[in-house]
Amino acid sequence: xxxxxxxKYLIVNETDLLWxxxxxSVGYQNIEANMSYPPGNHPTRYLFSTEKGRIxxxxxxxxxxxxxxxxxxxxxKSNDAFKxxxxxxxxxxxxxxxxxxxxxxxxxxxxxxxxKGINIDSRVENGFFNKGKPVFNTGMNNxxxxxxxxxxxxxxxxxxxxxxxxxxxxxxxxGLAYSLDRNYGxxxxxxxxxxxxxxxxxxxxxxxxxxxxxxxxLNMSYSNFRKxxxxxxxxxxxxxxxxxxxxxxxxxxTNTLIPVKEIAYLMGFENQEYFxxxxxxxxxxxxxxxxxxxxxx
Numbered sequence: 231x232x233x234x235x236x237x238k239y240l241i242v243n244e245t246d247l248l249w250x251x252x253x254x255s256v257g258y259q260n261i262e263a264n265m266s267y268p269p270g271n272h273p274t275r276y277l278f279s280t281e282k283g284r285i286x287x288x289x290x291x292x293x294x295x296x297x298x299x300x301x302x303x304x305x306x307k308s309n310d311a312f313k314x315x316x317x318x319x320x321x322x323x324x325x326x327x328x329x330x331x332x333x334x335x336x337x338x339x340x341x342x343x344x345x346k347g348i349n350i351d352s353r354v355e356n357g358f359f360n361k362g363k364p365v366f367n368t369g370m371n372n373x374x375x376x377x378x379x380x381x382x383x384x385x386x387x388x389x390x391x392x393x394x395x396x397x398x399x400x401x402x403x404x405g406l407a408y409s410l411d412r413n414y415g416x417x418x419x420x421x422x423x424x425x426x427x428x429x430x431x432x433x434x435x436x437x438x439x440x441x442x443x444x445x446x447x448l449n450m451s452y453s454n455f456r457k458x459x460x461x462x463x464x465x466x467x468x469x470x471x472x473x474x475x476x477x478x479x480x481x482x483x484t485n486t487l488i489p490v491k492e493i494a495y496l497m498g499f500e501n502q503e504y505f506x507x508x509x510x511x512x513x514x515x516x517x518x519x520x521x522x523x524x525x526x527x
Contacts, residue, residue, distance in 0.1 A: 234259045234269070237385040246393040251347035253396040254288050256381045261297070261337040283329030290322040290344040291403055292330075293374055297338030301330040305361040312365050319366040319374075319407045323354070326361055341378035345400050358408060366411035377403055413462075424448050425462045428455070432467075436474045437498035441467035475499065476512050483517055484524040490517050 236257040246252050261267055283302075298315035304327040306312065314320060314330070316338070322328050324346065332338035353359055368374060381399045384392050413422075428444050444467060445455035460466050465473060475497045482493045494505035494517075509517045521527075 235382055237382065240385055240393070240396075241388070242393060247347070249347070249394055249397055250349040251345055251397040251400060252393055253343060253345045253381070253385070253400060255290075255342070255344035256378070256385050256396070257342055258378065258382065259340050259342075261332050261339070263337045264334055265337055267331050283327050285325060285327050286322055286344070287324050288344045288346045289324060289350055290342050291319060291400070291407065292322070292340055292342040293319045293368075293378060295339045295341065295370070295375060297332050297336035299330060299332035299336075299338055301328070301365060303328040303361065303364060306364065314365060317367065317369045317371075319368050319403075319411075321359055321364050321366070321407070323361050323364070341375070343378065343381055343396075343400060343403065345397075347397075349397075349401070350404070353404070359404070366407040367414040368407060368410040369414065371406070371410065374403065374406055377406075421458050422462070424450065424455075425459055428459060428467070429463075432471055432474060436471055436478070437496070439471065441471070472508065473512075476509060479505070479509065479517065480513075480520065480524075483521040490521070493517070 234257070236255070236259075238255040238257075240252075240254055240256070242252045242254070259269070261269065294314055294316050296316050298313065300311040301314050301320050302311040303323075307327075312320070320330070332340075350359075377399050381396055384395050384399070427448060431444050431447055432439060441456065442452050445452040448455060450458075456467055459470070463470055479493050479497045482488055482496070483490070488496070490505075491502045494502045497505070499505040499508065506516055509520070513520060515523070
């Protein structure tokens, strides 16, 4: 795709708003080396001066697939501008001053999609995305490009339900940005191999394994193992083991008639009371109530 495409002012009705996320614009832009930026065909609604920057009333998620440039915002401007390059995504926030531009020597190719709604507001409020970390290292990813291109095609056709289709694509893109960025620093490193080994050790010994024992098996200090494991999985090792025990117990509660006391023993809980406490804390109901519900009693 080399020709620039700008689709703006996408129609949003009251029913679309109830979906929780709507898309206002989507497009692609090819900026060759030494071209002016923004080019003359940039949509007036979104036009900005790279000398002054701009403020939008929507979120925008951009993906750079060629070249390099800079990005800065009100929250980050006290620091040097972010260096962005092919394989980076960055998120613009509504009401947040920002500025970005390609390097004159390289230009860049950019995809973007603009959106708003309570779904993305909730994710920002809960800390999944924040103004202090607007740039994501996703690498060159064909799936991301295909998602943007699909969004452009859907916006061109605007068939019934197109806003819901576009919302699904935005959710997928946000999930990819979040996940790929979290894993980017681990790719190709020995750490990811160690964490995968740890997961296998836990899976095979979850009944009675202790986090310190896992670290010893991996020839790692416990503090370093715990830090890396939590960064990669989102769980401390002890939490991960507990989570696995709960998930395995749910399988037995749903698919067998094994007594609850015995399930507690099989899963390595100290006693039935502790099993009940841990299970209810996680699922808001007791193991017995969960069994009745899943077995249709």
